[in-house]
Amino acid sequence: xxxxxxxxxxxxxxxxxxxxxxxxxxxxxxxxxxxxxxxxxxxxxxxxxxxxxxxxxxxxxxxxxxxxxxxxxxxxxxxxxxxxxxxxxxxxxxxxxxxxxxxxxxxxxxxxxxxxxxxxxxxxxxxxxxxxxxxxxxxxxxxxxxxxxxxxxxxxxxxxxxxxxxxxxxxxxxxxxxxxxxxxxxxxxxxxxxxxxxxxxxxxxxxxxxxxxxxxxxxxxxxxxxxxxxxxxxxxxxxxxxxxxxxxxxxxxxxxxxxxxxxxxxxxxxxxxxxxxxxxxxxxxxxxxxxxxxxxxxxxxxxxxxxxxxxxxxxxxxxxxxxxxxxxxxxxxxxxxxxxxxxxxxxxxxxxxxxxxxxxxxxxxxxxxxxxxxxxxxxxxxxxxxxxxxxxxxxxxxxxxxxxxxxxxx
Amino acid sequence: xxxxxxxxxxxxxxxxxxxxxxxxxxxxxxxxxxxxxxxxxxxxxxxxxxxxxxxxxxxxxxxxxxxxxxxxxxxxxxxxxxxxxxxxxxxxxxxxxxxxxxxxxxxxxxxxxxxxxxxxxxxxxxxxxxxxxxxxxxxxxxxxxxxxxxxxxxxxxxxxxxxxxxxxxxxxxxxxxxxxxxxxxxxxxxxxxxxxxxxxxxxxxxxxxxxxxxxxxxxxxxxxxxxxxxxxxxxxxxxxxxxxxxxxxxxxxxxxxxxxxxxxxxxxxxxxxxxxxxxxxxxxxxxxxxxxxxxxxxxxxxxxxxxxxxxxxxxxxxxxxxxxxxxxxxxxxxxxxxxxxxxxxxxxxxxxxxxxxxxxxxxxxxxxxxxxxxxxxxxxxxxxxxxxxxxxxxxxxxxxxxxxxxxxxx
Numbered sequence: 055x056x057x058x059x060x061x062x063x064x065x066x067x068x069x070x071x072x073x074x075x076x077x078x079x080x081x082x083x084x085x086x087x088x089x090x091x092x093x094x095x096x097x098x099x100x101x102x103x104x105x106x107x108x109x110x111x112x113x114x115x116x117x118x119x120x121x122x123x124x125x126x127x128x129x130x131x132x133x134x135x136x137x138x139x140x141x142x143x144x145x146x147x148x149x150x151x152x153x154x155x156x157x158x159x160x161x162x163x164x165x166x167x168x169x170x171x172x173x174x175x176x177x178x179x180x181x182x183x184x185x186x187x188x189x190x191x192x193x194x195x196x197x198x199x200x201x202x203x204x205x206x207x208x209x210x211x212x213x214x215x216x217x218x219x220x221x222x223x224x225x226x227x228x229x230x231x232x233x234x235x236x237x238x239x240x241x242x243x244x245x246x247x248x249x250x251x252x253x254x255x256x257x258x259x260x261x262x263x264x265x266x267x268x269x270x271x272x273x274x275x276x277x278x279x280x281x282x283x284x285x286x287x288x289x290x291x292x293x294x295x296x297x298x299x300x301x302x303x304x305x306x307x308x309x310x311x312x313x314x315x316x317x318x319x320x321x322x323x324x325x326x327x328x329x330x331x332x333x334x335x336x337x338x339x340x341x342x343x344x345x346x347x348x349x350x351x352x353x354x355x356x357x358x359x360x361x362x363x364x365x366x367x368x369x370x371x372x373x374x375x376x377x378x379x380x381x382x383x384x385x386x387x388x389x390x391x392x393x394x395x396x397x398x399x400x401x402x403x404x405x406x407x408x409x410x411x412x413x414x415x416x417x418x419x420x421x422x423x424x425x426x427x428x429x430x431x432x433x434x435x436x437x438x439x440x441x442x443x444x445x446x447x448x449x450x451x452x453x454x455x456x457x458x459x460x461x462x463x464x
Numbered sequence: 465x466x467x468x469x470x471x472x473x474x475x476x477x478x479x480x481x482x483x484x485x486x487x488x489x490x491x492x493x494x495x496x497x498x499x500x501x502x503x504x505x506x507x508x509x510x511x512x513x514x515x516x517x518x519x520x521x522x523x524x525x526x527x528x529x530x531x532x533x534x535x536x537x538x539x540x541x542x543x544x545x546x547x548x549x550x551x552x553x554x555x556x557x558x559x560x561x562x563x564x565x566x567x568x569x570x571x572x573x574x575x576x577x578x579x580x581x582x583x584x585x586x587x588x589x590x591x592x593x594x595x596x597x598x599x600x601x602x603x604x605x606x607x608x609x610x611x612x613x614x615x616x617x618x619x620x621x622x623x624x625x626x627x628x629x630x631x632x633x634x635x636x637x638x639x640x641x642x643x644x645x646x647x648x649x650x651x652x653x654x655x656x657x658x659x660x661x662x663x664x665x666x667x668x669x670x671x672x673x674x675x676x677x678x679x680x681x682x683x684x685x686x687x688x689x690x691x692x693x694x695x696x697x698x699x700x701x702x703x704x705x706x707x708x709x710x711x712x713x714x715x716x717x718x719x720x721x722x723x724x725x726x727x728x729x730x731x732x733x734x735x736x737x738x739x740x741x742x743x744x745x746x747x748x749x750x751x752x753x754x755x756x757x758x759x760x761x762x763x764x765x766x767x768x769x770x771x772x773x774x775x776x777x778x779x780x781x782x783x784x785x786x787x788x789x790x791x792x793x794x795x796x797x798x799x800x801x802x803x804x805x806x807x808x809x810x811x812x813x814x815x816x817x818x819x820x821x822x823x824x825x826x827x828x829x830x831x832x833x834x835x836x837x838x839x840x841x842x843x844x845x846x847x848x849x850x851x852x853x854x855x856x857x858x859x860x861x862x863x864x865x866x867x868x869x870x871x872x873x874x
Binding site: 077081110225234235283299304305306307308309310311312313314316317318319320321322328329330331332376377380383384386387388389390391392417418419420421422423426 | 487491520635644645693709714715716717718719720721722723724726727728729730731732738739740741742786787790793794796797798799800801802827828829830831832833836
């Protein structure tokens, strides 16, 4: 009897420990492989010896992991010639021959699909004007046949699609994979986009706020390769922000981190769609700017009026830049990023003013931080969010390679 | 000859790998011990079996690590009776008998010293008014004898001081351990506080912006035990902020992350000491509030005038709350924290208005996030920054136990 209890106890202990041990070993492999892939991504080409140095893993582990990754065609060997004596070294880099990632941006004015390889090189781009379409049904009427064709084309070439990344107007419910109630985007409230896309196309699907996908495009394929802390600000019909801290996207508790368009810039200003008042978006987005100008209905008209010296147009732009400057100083004093990246459909109309804005900002920043101010235009222009949507899948590969590759095989 | 080169190569390879291996093993121990201590901190009391479950480490590793930590008197065993049959279980918790941490807050109006045990229990508090003292020499005239006495007292009892944590008005240079140019704090510019204190007292010394120490007090000893994302806002002569994301303090590129007092609230408002204009601090700090009221010079006088229904005083408070509300909505839409904690010398004068402010804020937040708004007063009142300064050292112990304990032995 006493023996029985003893045995039961031991069985129970085994039960507790055994699955943990297996999970732990898997986790160790995942984390080692992730480290190897991150180093390869960071250096673009790196030798096995350097991988040992940079990761602290044993050379045996590096040999095994890289062997496996080469078999899977995630990485491949390159021959590099180095030094004066022309010694040949074997380097490792991403293999771009086998995997493709599809990025989809569902925007208020356009929909865009990109196909990229593991290095983020854009293989194909498709863009459609959606300004006359409303709600999921009308959108899918356009997107469905395009995605089907893109998918078939990739698979017909014997290539593997690693996943589908999607950018959407936020905020969203990450757990459920649904949109919440995006302002100015009727018909999409609570729409279960992630599961619908997974069912339609059978691909690993990740969805994210479009300001965050834009930030991820910069992080993985753009200026972020060497910069760990950046804020991406996308300005168009709305104004959004994506915050990257120590290389990771920050979502916040309700997915609202980085809602820079909804900081109050005008005390007791206009009520905004979000519920707040005086939001930057109410005065600084394309509709916000045009609402402060009676001379026309488009940014092209405003730009032309400014060119001819129209005083009302000049005043409207001066106010716009004052709002932008105030918003940016707040971004600096709140997040203190190494880099701010500006993008979106509005940006080209403001690009010429970036230098004076930066100079004003310097005069308003803490003295010791002035020289470190850095603001850049986005790397991928209007394709930013679609490329970033694809980058979500690359990020998944780099952080959980074992899991993603298993999903791809299945 | 060829053999020589071969041998050299192998030696070189050994040189590359060998130190890495040792460093790697140390790092593994550090990270395992850190995980064990974090779990003990989080659960306060936890059994070895639960440690195995929660960490994924083997029971052998847990046995060894906890044995070592018990020998070092960092943790100890407790006997807990659980279940209906009254089974006795051995639990592990912090040992509060051997180690003490000293926290020092160097403030504009006061200096405070606290002594805490590993559970953050305050053993001793000393506070001194510093409003007539200026610069390091006059401050050290007061602080030196107090710290010396506190240190001797602890050591005379045979206890070990784990370290000295210090809160100072920011911003600061973390690499050099110096203050930069804190506004309204003359004489401290570029002062090498960390090395001066280390030399004077021979203790492991950590220094940090006082808004961040305040946030750390909440994180380690207060409401943050279960909350990973919070913003601490300290309002007094200045207004500062400390941002905790996924349990970690966020400093930003120049140490300016969380400078909520220096977001522009009043477009084209007054020039601030920091260089910006219309900062919340210029209208919302104690001097900022009193500058908008001609009826007196202290918050007590303002409070009294409000009590008697003085209309200018009422207007001044209404504007103050409007600024506070606007600043808080920006904090929410920028950081999206699970919790905002309000503290500092100004807070007690605003405490009665917190409920209506929260209600206003709810009406201005995104609808889906309204119910999750949570604002609380600070746990440690005026001792917040000193307790948080001590918490810095606890944080060091939990993240790098091997390193800190080695320093303590030396």
